Amino acid sequence: MSMTRGVSLLGASGSIGASTLSVLRQHPDRFRLVSATAQSRSDQLVSICAEFKPLLAVCGTAEQAHALAGRIRAVSAQTELAYGAAALERAACHPQADTVMAAIVGGAGLAPTLAAVRAGKRVLLANKEALVLAGQLFLDAVKSGGATLLPIDSEHNAVFQCLPGTGPGSRVIGKGVRRILLTGSGGPFRTRSRAELTGVTPEQACAHPIWRMGQKISVDSATMMNKALEIIEARWLFDAKAEQIHVVMHPQSVIHSMVEYDDGSVLAQLGQPDMRTPIAHALAHPDRIDAGVERLNLPAVGTLTFAEPDFERFPALRMAYEVLAAGGSAAATFNAANEVAVAAFLAQRLPFAAIESVIEAVLQKISPGAVSDIEQTLAADALARRVAQAHIDQVAFA
8 A cells, every 4th residue: 555544443442443453553654543433432432542543533422522521632632522423424434534444333333334435435344234234225325425345244354355356346246156155153052952042141142162252243143143144244245146145154263254166166265263354454455464363373273164054043044044035124124123132131131042032023023114215224223123122021031
C-alpha cells in the first residue's frame, strides 16, 4: 500500500475489535484508527482513545457520554465524543476513513454497516447479520454505493481466498466451482446428545474449546447457530445456491473452509484458530502482512478429522436451509428470534436446550413477508423479537 489507510472500527470493545486493534498496533505505518465505537464498555473505549487517539469515539447513551467526556479529553484532546445511533453512522462514514471494520454484534450492526456501504467505503464485514437480515438489499447498496466488501468470518474469508477471481466483486461461485464447504467445530457440546444438555449454564456454553469469542457468538457456536447464519451469509456473499453450500464438522478448526471444483480439486485455507489472520488479510488486501499469529505447525497438529453434521442434534442447520427456501423476511425472523433466545439464556431465563425451540416456534408463527426495503426488514426483525419474547415469557424454566 502506498498510503496509510484510515480505519473506522465499529464494535471496538468486542473480540473482533480487540483482534483488529492488535493488527493495527503492529502496523502504525499502514493504518490509522480514525473512529471507534463501543456501546457499553466505557473503560475499554477510554483505553483505546488513550493509545490510538481517534478523531471520533462513540458510546451508547447520553449518560455514558457525560461520564466519559472528561476521561477521554484527559487522554486524547483531539478525540470528539458522541453517542447514539446517528453517531454510529457518522463513525461508519467518517471522511478520513476509507476502511470500516463492521464488528457490531447482531442486528444492531445493520444500520451503520449499511451507511458505510452507501458511502462507498471498503467494508470488512464481521457482522454476518447484515447480510442475513438484508441479503439482496445489502448487496444492491454495495453496488450502488461503489463499496468494496471483504469477509472477516474465518470461514467466509477462507472461501474468499480459495475462490477464483482477481477481486472482491468476482469472488463468486461459478467458473468451475461445484460447492462451498464450510467447516464447523461443533462447539463445546459437540459430543453431547440433546438429552445431555439439561442444566447447561452460560459459563459452560461460552467455554469454547478452541476459539475465544464474545458471549453471544459463543452460545451461537454451541448451538451451531453461527454456522446456520454463515450458510445464509455464504449464499449472498458468493452468489451460491443453497444446495451448493455444505457444512463439514472439523473440531480442530485448522481448516477454516474449502471450495470444491468440478474437476475434483478441493482448495482449503488453513491457519491457526485466530481471528487476526482473516482481519490482517482483509485490512491489507491484496497485500499480505504479518498478523502476529503463531505459525501453523502441521506435524504438531498431527491429525485432522471430519464428519457430517447431525441436523437432529443441531436443528439450527436444518432451519437455515428452510429459511433460504422460504425467502422474504424469514432470515430476519430467524436471526431476531435467536438473538432474543440467546439473551434470555444468558440472563438465565431460558434453558440452553430451549433456544432452538423458541426459534422454531417463532418461524412457525410468522409467515415470511416481502422485504423490498430496509424498513420492511427492520419491521420483520421487530415483530420477530416481540413474538420471541412473548413465547419465552410463557416458557417455564426447567
